[in-house]
Amino acid sequence: MGDQHVPESVPPLSGPRETDGASEAGLAYDPQAVEQKWQRLWASEGTYQVDASDPRPKAYVLCMYPYPSGAAHQGHVRNYTFGDLNVRYRTMQGCAVLSPFGFDSFGLPAENAAIKTGIHPREFTDARIEELKQSVVALGAVYDWRREVRSHDPSYIRWGQWIFVRMLEAGLAYQAEAPVNWCPGCQTVLANEQVLADGTCERSGDQVVRRELRQWFLRITEYADELLEGLHQLQWPDRVKTMQRNWIGRSEGVQFALEVVDHPDIELTVFTTRPDTGFGVTYAVVAPEHPLLSALTTTEHRRQVDELLQQVAHLSDIERQSTEGSLDKRGTFTGSYVLNPFNGQPVPVYVADYVLMGYGTGAIMAVPAEDQRDWDFAALKGLDVVRTTQPPEDWEGQAFTGTGVKVNSGFMDGMSVEQAKVAALEWLESKGIGVRKVNYRLRDWLVSRQRYWGCPIPVVHCPSCGTVPVPDDQLPVLAPDDVEFLPTGESPLARHDTFRDTTCPACGGAARRETDTLDTFFDSSWYFLRFCDPQDDRRPFDPALTQRWMPVDQYIGGIEHAVLHLLYARFFTRVLVDLGLAPVEAREPFARLFTQGMIRMDGSKMSKSKGNLVAPSRYFDSVGADALRLFHLAVAPPAEDVDWTDQTDEVIAGWSRWISRVWRLATGQAGSGGTKPNEAEDRRLRHFTHRTIQKVTSDLDRWSYNTAVSALRELANACYHNLGTPDAPSAVALDEAVDALVLLLAPMAPHVAAEAWQVRHGDHVHARPWPVADAQLARDETVTLVVQVNGKVRDRIEVDPTIGQAEAELLAMGSERARAHMGTEPPVKVVVKPPRLVNFVVRPH
RNA sequence: GCCCGGGUGGCGGAACGGCAGACGCGGUGGACUCAAAAUCCAUUGUCCUUGCGGGCGUGCGGGUUCGAGUCCCGCCCCGGGCACCA
Numbered sequence: 064m065g066d067q068h069v070p071e072s073v074p075p076l077s078g079p080r081e082t083d084g085a086s087e088a089g090l091a092y093d094p095q096a097v098e099q100k101w102q103r104l105w106a107s108e109g110t111y112q113v114d115a116s117d118p119r120p121k122a123y124v125l126c127m128y129p130y131p132s133g134a135a136h137q138g139h140v141r142n143y144t145f146g147d148l149n150v151r152y153r154t155m156q157g158c159a160v161l162s163p164f165g166f167d168s169f170g171l172p173a174e175n176a177a178i179k180t181g182i183h184p185r186e187f188t189d190a191r192i193e194e195l196k197q198s199v200v201a202l203g204a205v206y207d208w209r210r211e212v213r214s215h216d217p218s219y220i221r222w223g224q225w226i227f228v229r230m231l232e233a234g235l236a237y238q239a240e241a242p243v244n245w246c247p248g249c250q251t252v253l254a255n256e257q258v259l260a261d262g263t264c265e266r267s268g269d270q271v272v273r274r275e276l277r278q279w280f281l282r283i284t285e286y287a288d289e290l291l292e293g294l295h296q297l298q299w300p301d302r303v304k305t306m307q308r309n310w311i312g313r314s315e316g317v318q319f320a321l322e323v324v325d326h327p328d329i330e331l332t333v334f335t336t337r338p339d340t341g342f343g344v345t346y347a348v349v350a351p352e353h354p355l356l357s358a359l360t361t362t363e364h365r366r367q368v369d370e371l372l373q374q375v376a377h378l379s380d381i382e383r384q385s386t387e388g389s390l391d392k393r394g395t396f397t398g399s400y401v402l403n404p405f406n407g408q409p410v411p412v413y414v415a416d417y418v419l420m421g422y423g424t425g426a427i428m429a430v431p432a433e434d435q436r437d438w439d440f441a442a443l444k445g446l447d448v449v450r451t452t453q454p455p456e457d458w459e460g461q462a463f464t465g466t467g468v469k470v471n472s473g474f475m476d477g478m479s480v481e482q483a484k485v486a487a488l489e490w491l492e493s494k495g496i497g498v499r500k501v502n503y504r505l506r507d508w509l510v511s512r513q514r515y516w517g518c519p520i521p522v523v524h525c526p527s528c529g530t531v532p533v534p535d536d537q538l539p540v541l542a543p544d545d546v547e548f549l550p551t552g553e554s555p556l557a558r559h560d561t562f563r564d565t566t567c568p569a570c571g572g573a574a575r576r577e578t579d580t581l582d583t584f585f586d587s588s589w590y591f592l593r594f595c596d597p598q599d600d601r602r603p604f605d606p607a608l609t610q611r612w613m614p615v616d617q618y619i620g621g622i623e624h625a626v627l628h629l630l631y632a633r634f635f636t637r638v639l640v641d642l643g644l645a646p647v648e649a650r651e652p653f654a655r656l657f658t659q660g661m662i663r664m665d666g667s668k669m670s671k672s673k674g675n676l677v678a679p680s681r682y683f684d685s686v687g688a689d690a691l692r693l694f695h696l697a698v699a700p701p702a703e704d705v706d707w708t709d710q711t712d713e714v715i716a717g718w719s720r721w722i723s724r725v726w727r728l729a730t731g732q733a734g735s736g737g738t739k740p741n742e743a744e745d746r747r748l749r750h751f752t753h754r755t756i757q758k759v760t761s762d763l764d765r766w767s768y769n770t771a772v773s774a775l776r777e778l779a780n781a782c783y784h785n786l787g788t789p790d791a792p793s794a795v796a797l798d799e800a801v802d803a804l805v806l807l808l809a810p811m812a813p814h815v816a817a818e819a820w821q822v823r824h825g826d827h828v829h830a831r832p833w834p835v836a837d838a839q840l841a842r843d844e845t846v847t848l849v850v851q852v853n854g855k856v857r858d859r860i861e862v863d864p865t866i867g868q869a870e871a872e873l874l875a876m877g878s879e880r881a882r883a884h885m886g887t888e889p890p891v892k893v894v895v896k897p898p899r900l901v902n903f904v905v906r907p908h
Numbered sequence: 909g910c911c912c913g914g915g916u917g918g919c920g921g922a923a924c925g926g927c928a929g930a931c932g933c934g935g936u937g938g939a940c941u942c943a944a945a946a947u948c949c950a951u952u953g954u955c956c957u958u959g960c961g962g963g964c965g966u967g968c969g970g971g972u973u974c975g976a977g978u979c980c981c982g983c984c985c986c987g988g989g990c991a992c993c994a
Contacts, residue, residue: 127994129994130993130994132994167994170993170994171992171993171994172993172994243992244992252992253992254992254993255990255991255992255993256992256993256994257992257993258992302912302913303912305911305912306911306912306913306989309910309911309912310911310989310990310991312911379990380990380991381909381910381990382909383909384909384910384990385909385910417909421991436909505991506991508991509991509992511992512992513992514992582992583992583993583994584991584994587994621988621994622912622913622988622989623988623989623993623994624989624994625912625988625989626911626912626989626990626991627989627990627991627994628994660913660988661987661988663987697920697921697931697932698920698921698932699920699921700921702913703913703914703921704913704914704987704988705920706920708919708920709919710919710920710933710934711920711933713933713934714919714920714932714933714934716933717932717933718932720946720947721932723946723947724947727947733947733948769920769921769922769931770921770922770930770931772931772932773921773922773930773931773932774930774931775931776931776932777930777931780931783948786948787948847927849926849927851926851927851974851975853974853975854926854973854974854975855975856926856927859927891974892974893974894926894974894975896926899926899927900926900927900975902926902974902975903974904974904975
């Protein structure tokens with residue numbers, strides 16, 4: 064998964080602190096010694112290994128598996144800090160937590176490195192996996208490592224291919240022509256990322272062109288409605304659901320045919336969501352790739368049309384939909400006319416780049432009066448504009464897309480837009496010209512990649528049998544190692560004779576092996592299922608084990624995956640359920656989703672391919688992992704982006720100081736409580752303790768980690784209050800407070816919490832149950848009643864929280880400070896919201 | 909261009925439509941110390957005021973409301989995604 068924006072460089076951190084090799088009570092806290100001790104212990108005791116037979120209620124907590132880009136960067140640290148907090152918190156709450164880890168280990172960077180340095184992608188990738196794994200362990204994040212999955216592992220490839228074959232058999236995979244970015248200089252297909260903003264190749268600088276290639280697709284559009292409907296039941300951020308909804312882009316409308324003047328043999332089919340505007344159609348537009356374009360183009364217009372096609376060949380879809388620059392040069396007349404079926408008038412047919420072949424029918428009826436882009440284009444080309452919805456008075460100079468009364472529209476005159484939509488549809492259907500049609504913005508999933516470092520598509524192309532899947536017992540199809548990684552030429556697989564040339568599994572004749580590999584989103588669409596049964600060599604995963612763990616209860620990853628990965632995976636699991644391979648529990652794979660913000664530096668202008676130079680290891684080696692974790696929890700709400708600045712190191716150092724502050728409290732070095740009860744202080748501290756337990760618990764439940772950490776700061780401050788003075792709280796109250804502090808800290812800063820607890824009690828803090836507040840002690844004895852005059856705060860009165868309406872008003876009325884702002888007349892109105900607020904509304908004087 | 913977010917002190921941030929700035933970082937002052945570090949304590953939006961207190965303040969402009977950082981409308985700026993980066 065995503066390699067996030069990462070900081071480029073930071074000023075040097077103050078040198079490593081002195082360590083004294085141990086951290087028993089009475090000594091300074093030594094993060095390195097403590098962290099290594101506990102990391103070894105968690106690993107050797109298998110503390111976070113779970114099995115399906117575990118009787119506790121299950122919780123599946125998962126961070127999106129990473130693309131192994133080497134040592135972890137701060138984006139990973141942030142992700143795994145949140146994940147680990149959830150794992151430990153749910154464990155303390157009594158759940159059997161499934162916490163697996165794996166690697167999205169196929170991908171472009173390894174192949175680029177191979178081309179550059181000659182190192183084989185596998186060697187390159189394995190080395191980086193080890194590095195990343197090490198930093199994840201050093202962070203103190205705990206996983207059931209027996210379940211590790213790597214995309215490039217032959218067993219994972221095998222079952223991925225096996226699933227692809229099942230999809231092929233079910234008719235869900237098919238081949239079709241689709242454009243790719245072709246670099247004439249490199250003689251190779253480029254990823255969008257490798258094409259610069261000016262449309263040139265990042266490596267050779269050549270102008271990139273779009274070229275049609277026969278490629279594999281998955282029929283995700285068949286699931287469009289289901290994917291849309293399924294969003295309702297998900298506990299996902301609204302913005303992610305909205306993005307998916309918009310991405311699917313369901314729209315209801317009409318598809319109808321336009322007669323072509325002087326061409327009885329062909330007709331132009333268009334889709335519209337606004338059939339009510341039919342009388343306003345003054346021209347039509349086809350996409351440059353439209354199959355009828357050639358037939359529609361007359362001899363005298365062919366030159367201009369060809370020029371346009373050449374120009375469009377190196378534009379991306381984004382550039383084509385942009386209205387920057389003049390539309391003038393981006394469309395031209397074909398020379399043909401079609402008949403507007405509503406009024407029988409001939410209207411000209413244009414070709415323009417802003418119409419995309421991939422959406423609808425690749426042709427539109429243009430209504431400049433009611434569509435702004437059509438308006439702009441019509442203005443440039445001097446085309447007619449006929450309003451069919453009456454715009455408000457004074458409306459001129461632009462399209463009117465709102466609702467109103469229909470005009471100039473024959474049988475629809477006088478109707479509302481909504482009525483007219485229905486009338487136009489019924490009219491088109493009754494005439495046999497059109498049909499109602501649901502259209503989606505979503506396109507089928509193109510899974511072919513012309514690359515080496517990916518999962519080979521397991522089919523063989525036979526001249527006599529056609530496309531034949533590789534039989535199950537011959538899986539996995541593995542890419543050969545002896546390939547050349549050249550900076551020019553096609554995919555290494557296509558040039559590898561003994562891989563490419565094979566025999567047909569059906570007839571035994573000479574055949575050609577498919578040399579495309581699968582999109583890495585294919586791999587990331589089912590790894591969370593494999594985690595449930597990672598070593599199975601009879602099937603991708605056992606349905607019973609999958610049923611035990613699925614769905615993922617908490618999925619955590621970057622917002623950049625809001626649409627693609629998260630939509631593909633939802634599609635994939637639906638298919639697996641429909642094919643009977645996965646239990647219904649997996650239909651919606653991620654019950655709860657959290658999308659974290661990104662790490663930015665200098666406004667995020669840096670490129671993602673640059674390495675991460677703010678390596679977490681520099682913090683592990685100085686202040687320790689706990690300090691870095693607390694920093695990430697505290698610095699911002701988890702969903703927000705984080706700016707890595709000059710001040711960041713100082714803030715992290717502050718967390719290191721705080722850890723020592725807690726350590727001194729826990730070990731008694733900060734001073735101890737009194738031997739006798741101190742009623743006032745004890746009540747204050749116990750109230751604070753139990754209120755903090757409530758606050759932290761609810762903050763963790765609502766993903767408000769920054770405020771949870773703040774609450775722990777406050778509890779520590781409360782513990783220090785009056786410590787070492789005659790007015791100190793009793794040892795009993797202090798111990799209760801410090802124990803609560805350590806327990807609440809355990810999911811956040813697990814090492815110091817574990818060590819502190821062991822020093823105090825001898826056992827493991829992470830095996831303790833999560834603390835429960837005493838509601839009586841947590842209750843506030845008084846609250847502040849705010850007295851306002853005309854909405855401005857004029858006084859504050861401490862009152863009993865159960866105070867009533869009348870009593871509150873009476874108390875407020877008695878406030879001298881408030882009365883000083885009220886003049887002599889009685890208030891016009893009094894708003895009383897006990898126990899928080901009384902607002903007197905008076906006439907200004 | 910389209911879709912989705914964000915904008916609060918010097919900085920990161922807090923705030924069920926009801927005390928704007930919790931908790932930190934940085935700053936300032938103090939205690940401890942021969943001194944320093946570490947530590948502990950206090951203070952810190954801004955303007956006017958000796959003080960009490962008051963005015964102004966949540967990107968900009970309007971609106972709803974007894975009351976708006978929060979809700980609505982219109983802008984500006986910054987970021988994410990846009991189907992082959994993952």
